[in-house]
Amino acid sequence: MQKLRQLVINPGSTSTKIAVFDNEELIFEKTLRHQTEELLPFEKISDQYEFRMNIILDALKENNIELSSLSAIVGRGGLLKPIEGGTYSINEKMLEDLKIGFQGEHASNLGGMIAHSISQKLNIPSFIVDPVVVDEMEDIARISGHPSFERLSIFHALNQKAVARRCAKELGKEYNELNFIVAHLGGGISVGAHKMGRVVDVNNALDGDGPFSPERSGGLPIGAVVKACFSGKYTKEQLGKMIKGNGGLSAYLDTNNCMQVENMAKSGDKKAKLVYDAMAYQVAKSIGECAVVLDGKVDGIVITGGIAYDKDFVKFISDKVGFIAKVFAYPGEDELLALTQGGLRVLRGEEKAKVYE
Numbered sequence: 088m089q090k091l092r093q094l095v096i097n098p099g100s101t102s103t104k105i106a107v108f109d110n111e112e113l114i115f116e117k118t119l120r121h122q123t124e125e126l127l128p129f130e131k132i133s134d135q136y137e138f139r140m141n142i143i144l145d146a147l148k149e150n151n152i153e154l155s156s157l158s159a160i161v162g163r164g165g166l167l168k169p170i171e172g173g174t175y176s177i178n179e180k181m182l183e184d185l186k187i188g189f190q191g192e193h194a195s196n197l198g199g200m201i202a203h204s205i206s207q208k209l210n211i212p213s214f215i216v217d218p219v220v221v222d223e224m225e226d227i228a229r230i231s232g233h234p235s236f237e238r239l240s241i242f243h244a245l246n247q248k249a250v251a252r253r254c255a256k257e258l259g260k261e262y263n264e265l266n267f268i269v270a271h272l273g274g275g276i277s278v279g280a281h282k283m284g285r286v287v288d289v290n291n292a293l294d295g296d297g298p299f300s301p302e303r304s305g306g307l308p309i310g311a312v313v314k315a316c317f318s319g320k321y322t323k324e325q326l327g328k329m330i331k332g333n334g335g336l337s338a339y340l341d342t343n344n345c346m347q348v349e350n351m352a353k354s355g356d357k358k359a360k361l362v363y364d365a366m367a368y369q370v371a372k373s374i375g376e377c378a379v380v381l382d383g384k385v386d387g388i389v390i391t392g393g394i395a396y397d398k399d400f401v402k403f404i405s406d407k408v409g410f411i412a413k414v415f416a417y418p419g420e421d422e423l424l425a426l427t428q429g430g431l432r433v434l435r436g437e438e439k440a441k442v443y444e
Contacts (some may be wrong), residue, residue, distance in 0.1 A: 091434050092156050094205070095426045096143065097163040098197040101126070103139050106423040107152055110431065116423065117146055132192045133185070136200045143201065160206045161430040162198030163422070164218025166190035169240065172221045172248055172286065173441045174429040177203040177213045181443040190220060214440060216429030217245040219293075221286065228288040228380070241293045242277035243392070244286070249425035250391045250417045251281050257415075258386065265386040268377040268412070270370055270404070272394035273420065274343065276300040278373035280380040288380045290373065294331045298369035301343040301394075304334030305369065336362065345394050367400050371407035378411045385412035392420055 090109050097104040101123070107115040119142050129135045147154065162177070165185050175181065177199050185196040199215045206213035221244035231238050247269040248262070255262040263284030270278045276299075277292035290297025290306075299305035307330070315321060321329070329338065337343040339362045340351070351359035378385055388408055390401055395418040405414040432438040 091158045091431060093427055093430050093434075094147070094152075094157055094160045094202075095162075095423045095430075096160065096198050096201050097422055097426065098139060098194040098201070100194045103143065103197075104423060105143055105146065106427070107147075107157075108424070108427040111424065111427060113424070115150055115152055117150070119143065119146060131188075132194055133188065133196060133200065135194075136197050136204070139197060140201045140204055144205070154205070154209055157209060157211055159211055159430050159434055160202040160209075160213045161426045162200070162202030162213065162215050163195045163426065164215035164220070164245075165196030165199060166193050167218060167220050167443065169220050169222035170218070170443065171223050171441070172217050172244060172284075174214050174216045174433045174438060175443050176440040177206075177215060178443055181215070184443075195219070212433075212440070214430050214433065216426050217248050219244055221248075223285040223287060224289065225287045238296070239291045240286070240289055241291045242279060242286070242289045243271040243273065243275070243292065243420070245422055245425050246391060246420040247271055247277065247279050247281070247286065249421070249428065250389050252428075253417060254387050254389050254415050266381045266384050267387050267389055268374050268381070268385055269389045269391065270374060271420070272300075272370065272390065272392035272400075274301055275303050276305070276366075276370060276392075278370060278377060280377035282381060288377065294327075298373055299335040299366055301336045301345055302332055302334060304330045304338070336366065345397065345400075349397055349399070363400070364403060367403040368407070371404045374404070374408045374411070378408075383411070388412050388414045389417065390414060391417045393418070395419070 092109050095106045101121050103119045105117055106113060166188060167184050168189050181199060182203060185199050188196055202213040219241055222240040224240045229238050251267045251269050252262045255265050267281040269281055275292040277289055279286045279289035297305050336348055340348055340359055348359050348363050352363050374388060395401055395416050401416050433440045
């Protein structure tokens with residue numbers, strides 16, 4: 088098999104994760120930390136791209152990774168306009184939307200910018216894969232109950248699709264031949280209905296939809312939220328934090344650390360057990376909703392993300408939903424490998440790179 092070497096770039100708010108893969112074999116990985124004072128001079132996140140790119144290039148040089156050995160570069164997709172899933176070639180329109188932050192400023196926007204800049208000098212392709220703005224929802228799923236509020240598709244698309252492909256492979260079929268329900272359990276929780284390779288319904292895992300999570304409130308009773316908004320007790324910023332950042336486990340138990348909550352529950356803390364079980368209960372309910380979306384034709388239920396390391400948590404969900412389909416657990420989220428696999432599918436001719444318009 089031809090050796091295809093790719094550099095993968097995944098920027099976070101205060102770090103940049105990079106890796107080099109020969110096909111799917113990891114040969115180099117490093118997390119580059121950025122001190123707050125180093126980032127202070129940059130007015131916008133997009134202004135950081137050259138600073139971060141130079142640090143990446145220095146790290147590759149220090150570790151004897153020859154740029155000339157690369158076949159392609161893959162960056163984490165950012166807050167672009169809604170697009171269908173897949174691997175996209177980075178073009179000028181995409182760079183423009185990443186730079187302005189089409190749906191907001193986020194460090195992930197830098198992934199495509201840096202990947203393109205390095206690739207241009209090497210005359211090799213650059214890609215992004217399954218960004219959080221992947222939107223394949225059917226029209227019926229967008230209806231919320233009032234025309235002023237449309238349901239949005241913002242979720243862990245990269246990991247959800249990667250583990251669904253992995254499960255399909257284990258079942259001896261292609262991702263686009265099967266129906267899956269995928270639950271990503273992390274700081275945010277997303278549960279998606281995957282119908283023949285498309286996520287036709289999914290909760291907005293960012294702010295105010297679906298199960299609550301370690302730090303997000305999920306779907307709250309809307310009448311009570313409206314009253315809180317006009318109670319005079321909270322600012323807009325405080326309410327925003329209640330929904331995203333200080334919601335979920337954090338609000339109930341003053342911690343967003345699932346391992347700590349698990350230990351509290353096992354040590355006899357009844358409140359911790361009730362809240363932790365309630366989070367699993369809500370995930371199971373969302374899986375049931377997705378089963379309805381798929382007309383009960385479900386080839387597998389896939390549980391992934393960091394919380395999936397907790398076997399008791401997974402068992403709670405499995406006991407509730409096992410009657411729907413077999414449950415597969417893939418703990419963690421290997422985003423760097425998922426990005427690599429997206430690039431490989433194009434380089435090997437298994438898929439055609441999509442064009443961002």
